[in-house]
Every structure is written in structure tokens, then in C-alpha cells.
Amino acid sequence: MKNTLRAIRSPRIAAAALTAFALATGAAWAETVKVTVDGMVCAFCAGSIEKKMKANKETADVFVSLENKIVAVAEKPGMKLDDALLRKQIADAGYEVKGIERVPQSIAEIRASVRGK
Amino acid sequence: MTAALTAAAGVASGVLTLAPGAAHAGFFIPKDIIMVMGTWTPDERTAEVAYGFTRDVSGSIAFVRRFDDLHGGRNRERTDLVMAQGAHLLLRHRTPGGIGNAYVYGGPLAARFADRGDTRYGVHVGLWADYETRWIYTRASHHAYRYAGRSRNETVLQGMLAPYAADYDDIASWGGVQLKKKSGQSQLEVTPYLRFFSKRWWVDAGVSVNRQNRNDLFINFMHTF
Numbered sequence: 001m002k003n004t005l006r007a008i009r010s011p012r013i014a015a016a017a018l019t020a021f022a023l024a025t026g027a028a029w030a031e032t033v034k035v036t037v038d039g040m041v042c043a044f045c046a047g048s049i050e051k052k053m054k055a056n057k058e059t060a061d062v063f064v065s066l067e068n069k070i071v072a073v074a075e076k077p078g079m080k081l082d083d084a085l086l087r088k089q090i091a092d093a094g095y096e097v098k099g100i101e102r103v104p105q106s107i108a109e110i111r112a113s114v115r116g117k
Numbered sequence: 118m119t120a121a122l123t124a125a126a127g128v129a130s131g132v133l134t135l136a137p138g139a140a141h142a143g144f145f146i147p148k149d150i151i152m153v154m155g156t157w158t159p160d161e162r163t164a165e166v167a168y169g170f171t172r173d174v175s176g177s178i179a180f181v182r183r184f185d186d187l188h189g190g191r192n193r194e195r196t197d198l199v200m201a202q203g204a205h206l207l208l209r210h211r212t213p214g215g216i217g218n219a220y221v222y223g224g225p226l227a228a229r230f231a232d233r234g235d236t237r238y239g240v241h242v243g244l245w246a247d248y249e250t251r252w253i254y255t256r257a258s259h260h261a262y263r264y265a266g267r268s269r270n271e272t273v274l275q276g277m278l279a280p281y282a283a284d285y286d287d288i289a290s291w292g293g294v295q296l297k298k299k300s301g302q303s304q305l306e307v308t309p310y311l312r313f314f315s316k317r318w319w320v321d322a323g324v325s326v327n328r329q330n331r332n333d334l335f336i337n338f339m340h341t342f
Contacts, residue, residue: 039211041251046285047316047341048147064285066251092148092172094209 032105033073033081036098037090040069045094052089056081061107065114069098074107145206145218146175151342158334160184173206185301195231198264200224200241215250228264239264251282254291270300277312289314295323317341 040046046064049071053062058079063072071090075081087097103110146152146169154165160183167177181198204222211217223242229235243260254277262269277293291312298305310323321337 039213039216041215041249043283043285043289043314043316044319044341045145045147048150050285050316051150066285067282094145094147094172094206096211 031075031102032107032110033075033086034101034103034110035071035073035086035090036100037069037071038096038098040066040071040095042066046071048093049090049095052093053086056085056089063107063111063114068114070110070114072107072110145209145220146204148172153340153342155336155338157336167202167204175204177202177204197229197231198226200226202241212250215248215253217248218246220245226262226264230265237265239267252279253277254279254293268300272298283314285316287315 037049040049043066046066050062050064053059053071053073056073058075058081059073060076061074064070065072073081073086083100086100090097105113146167148169148171150169152167152169154163154167156163161181163179163181165177165179167175169175179198179200179202181200183196183198184193185196186193202222202224204220206218206220208219209216221242221244223240226239226241228237228239230237239262241260241262243258245256245258247254247256249255254275256273256275258273260271260273274296275293277291279289279291281290283289289312291314293310293312295308295310296305297308306325308323308325310321312319312321318338318340320339322334324334
């Protein structure tokens with residue numbers, strides 16, 4: 001039992017177990033890049049950010065919230081967006097990234113949580 | 118990019134022909150974004166296409182048809198201007214709930230006087246400062262033109278309020294007032310107007326309340342690609 005617990009605490013084994021569980025149950029493993037953008041108040045400028053994000057080959061979907069100052073980008077299966085690229089693209093649009101996190105939520109879930117506030 | 122600009126210039130020309138025209142892009146145009154604008158008033162119709170080269174530098178070409186009152190408003194002089202413009206973002210200041218910008222812009226122009234049939238060349242230069250949150254928008258700008266021995270100046274102040282803080286997927290509605298002072302015009306133009314704004318387009322519409330010679334309908338249109 002102790003050995004089993006120790007094994008689960010190992011990040012690699014835990015990730016493998018989680019992936020195996022997701023595959024076994026057929027569950028969709030949704031992870032979304034959630035970018036917090038400083039000073040994003042204007043739909044016009046946010047529109048240019050959305051355009052840039054959608055043009056990335058790794059992007060499956062984009063959601064923008066001015067209320068929460070977030071740009072959420074869903075990655076295509078097996079692909080990963082580069083954080084440095086996201087920062088540069090947002091800087092080119094005239095804004096500054098305050099933070100980038102990867103959250104275990106789909107775009108639809110983020111959209112629903114933002115609208116439910 | 119050249120092809121994109123050429124295509125956009127064609128679109129702008131179409132706007133000038135079909136509808137009436139577009140405006141001056143003093144404001145921020147993000148990198149790799151094309152913006153087409155049009156403005157219509159009884160005195161001025163403009164079409165403009167602009168492109169963001171970098172975060173701080175944009176360029177545009179504008180076609181302007183201007184009508185000036187002569188002899189106390191009994192005659193009108195038509196002037197067609199073609200203006201090239203470079204705009205540089207001098208300052209971008211972010212606050213927790215808003216953003217402010219300051220730009221300088223200007224470039225060469227060619228002016229063709231319809232009555233005289235001759236073309237003269239000149240320059241134009243402007244300064245633009247704005248600050249906006251999701252509830253308020255304020256702008257001050259000054260634009261100076263020098264051509265054919267003429268000196269024209271336009272100073273604009275705008276203030277707008279939003280009745281609700283629209284989010285990205287909503288259509289934002291704004292109500293505001295524009296104050297405009299042109300050289301050669303004794304009266305200050307006061308134009309209450311509405312703005313409807315979405316992700317990639319906006320439309321302004323208003324009517325001057327104290328135009329010297331006529332009620333001055335003001336329509337402004339913008340779309341980005």
C-alpha cells in the first residue's frame with residue numbers, strides 16, 4: 001500500500017495514470033491556455049489579439065473576455081502553443097501579458113463560468 | 118503586404134465612390150491589421166485605408182473630398198486631397214481599468230482644386246491623445262494642413278459614455294459629444310453622436326446642433342481585416 005501511494009505521488013506516474021484513465025474512459029482531456037492581459041478594455045484591440053491567436057496553427061478555439069481581461073486559447077490535440085510567441089503576439093497588439101496559465105477547462109467551460117458571474 | 122495594401126486601397130476607393138468616404142487614422146492600429154475607414158459630412162467625405170507595420174508605427178492613404186464655403190456660404194469650393202500618412206505611437210499608458218495613447222502623425226498631400234483644375238502639394242501633421250475605459254472614452258486631437266499657401270487647422274475634442282460595460286461578444290453602445298473647431302470658421306461645431314462598436318467595426322452617427330450654414334450630419338465607419 002505504501003509503495004502504491006509513493007508511486008501515485010510521483011508526477012510522471014500520476015500523469016501517466018491520469019492519461020490512461022482518460023483514454024480508458026474516453027473522456028476528453030481539455031486543457032486551455034488562459035492569458036491575462038493588462039489593460040485590455042477595447043474590443044477593437046482585443047479583436048486583433050483574437051485574430052493573431054486564431055492564425056496560430058496550434059489553436060483550436062479562442063475566447064476573449066474584456067470583463068475578466070483574459071484571452072483563452074484552446075490547443076489542437078497533440079499541439080502546444082509557445083508562451084513566448086503568445087507574449088510577443090499580444091505585445092504586437094499593444095498589450096502586456098500579466099500571466100499565462102494552463103487550466104483543465106475547455107473554452108466552453110471558461111465561457112460559461114465568465115458569463116455565469 | 119504590398120498586395121494587401123493595394124487591395125485595401127481599392128476597397129477604400131470603392132467606399133469613396135459608393136458611400137461617401139472615410140477618416141484620419143491618428144489612432145492605434147495593431148501590427149498586421151488593415152483598417153478601412155470612412156467619414157461623411159456635408160463638408161467632407163473621406164476614405165482611408167491604414168496598416169499597422171509594427172506595434173508603434175502605422176501608415177495610411179486617405180482620399181478626401183472637401184467643400185469649403187466661399188463668399189459667406191453662397192458658393193462652395195471643392196478640393197480633392199490624396200494624403201499619405203505615417204503615425205507613430207509616442208506613449209501608451211495602462212491603468213488597471215483603462216488605457217491611454219498619444220500619437221503623432223503626418224505626411225505629404227496632393228490637393229486638386231476642382232474649379233481651377235490645378236494640383237498643389239503640401240504637408241499635414243497631427244497630434245492625437247485618447248484615454249478609454251469600458252465606460253468612458255475621451256480624445257483630443259489637432260490636425261494642421263499646409264498646401265497652396267493655405268493653412269488649415271482642426272481641433273477636435275470628444276467625450277463618450279457607455280450606458281453599460283459591454284464585453285467582447287456584445288455590441289457596445291456609446292453616447293457622446295464632439296466639439297470641433299476649424300480655422301476659418303467662427304463657430305464651434307457641437308455634435309452629439311452615438312457610436313455602436315463591435316469586434317471589428319464601429320459606426321458613429323450624429324448631427325451638429327449649431328452648424329453655421331446647415332445641419333451637419335456626421336457618419337463615421339470603421340472596419341478591420
